[in-house]
Amino acid sequence: MRVLIVEDESKLAKNISRSLQENAGYAVDVSLDGADGLFMAESNPYDAIILDLMLPKLDGLTLLQRLRAKGSRVPVLVLTAREEKDSVIALLNAGADDYLSKPFDLGELIARLKALIRRGKGQPVAVLRVGDLEVNTLDHQVAYRGSPVRLTAMEYRVLEYLAHRPGAVISKTELLEHLYDYNWEKFSNVVEVYVSGLRRKLDDGASHQVIQTLRGQGYILQE
Numbered sequence: 001m002r003v004l005i006v007e008d009e010s011k012l013a014k015n016i017s018r019s020l021q022e023n024a025g026y027a028v029d030v031s032l033d034g035a036d037g038l039f040m041a042e043s044n045p046y047d048a049i050i051l052d053l054m055l056p057k058l059d060g061l062t063l064l065q066r067l068r069a070k071g072s073r074v075p076v077l078v079l080t081a082r083e084e085k086d087s088v089i090a091l092l093n094a095g096a097d098d099y100l101s102k103p104f105d106l107g108e109l110i111a112r113l114k115a116l117i118r119r120g121k122g123q124p125v126a127v128l129r130v131g132d133l134e135v136n137t138l139d140h141q142v143a144y145r146g147s148p149v150r151l152t153a154m155e156y157r158v159l160e161y162l163a164h165r166p167g168a169v170i171s172k173t174e175l176l177e178h179l180y181d182y183n184w185e186k187f188s189n190v191v192e193v194y195v196s197g198l199r200r201k202l203d204d205g206a207s208h209q210v211i212q213t214l215r216g217q218g219y220i221l222q223e
Contacts, residue, residue: 001047001117001161002027002178006037006063007079008055016050019106024114025140025157027180034058041067041074045177047117048075050109051096061094068095075116079104114138121164128163131223133202133210135163144210149201154179158194162211162221171218195219 003026007013013030020026029044031037034055041049041063053060064076078091078099091099097116100109114137118126128135134143140156142149151159157179162170172191195211202210212220 001025001157002029002045002180003048003050003113004029004031004037004040004044004046005050006031006034006041006055006060007050007052008032009052016106016109019110020113023106024110025153027178032056034060034063038063038066041072042070045174046074047178048077048113048120050077050079050113052079053091054081061090064091064094064096073120075120077109077113077116118164128160130163130166130221131210133163133221135160144202151201152194152197154190155194155197155201158191159198159221162219166221166223169214169218169220174218 001024003020005013005016005028007016007030010032013032017028017030020028029040029046031040035057037051037055038058051060051064055063060078064078067074067076075097076095078096079102080087080091080099081102088099097120098112100112114126118137126136126138128137132145136142137160140160142151142156142159158175161175161178175191195213198211199209208222210222212222214220
């Protein structure tokens, strides 16, 4: 998953970014002001946005309103120091999906963010089931036909993204954009390596391929 953090407190932004990378395996971009944050949100296919309200150049509420006005449905988790009822109502009416009041626990932030991403992809439960495949998004454990499958961190990230959209054709570019930050172009040759590794571990010589390739189009996780 790829997440955008729009937060002007650089130390807090770095702490959130590091926690998401280390504990959730997410690719993370950081913006330190509202104007740049809006530009990045409109320019990249994020799976979720963490948005502070008090931002320079463009406040978070206005950013959110402009994003929703353009039809964006990306899940947005707002960070706010305001706990008044009217402020919370204004946030939710503007299109926020959830909010956390500062100070907050990073573990709670990650749990809420994962839930938003799952719901945004039509998967409300933590364990994704696709045919004989089970992907536990909480502890990053994978099982196939009841047996555990050991994956590398990047193999897991590829599989989890595919499992959120079973039966859909996912292009290599889309995978790269969601697995890496804005420097994703330099990793353009690695997707085939991870898919090949997943096939070796999941197919085990069987004629049925769990992940199929459509030449010139992308990959499909079979249901």
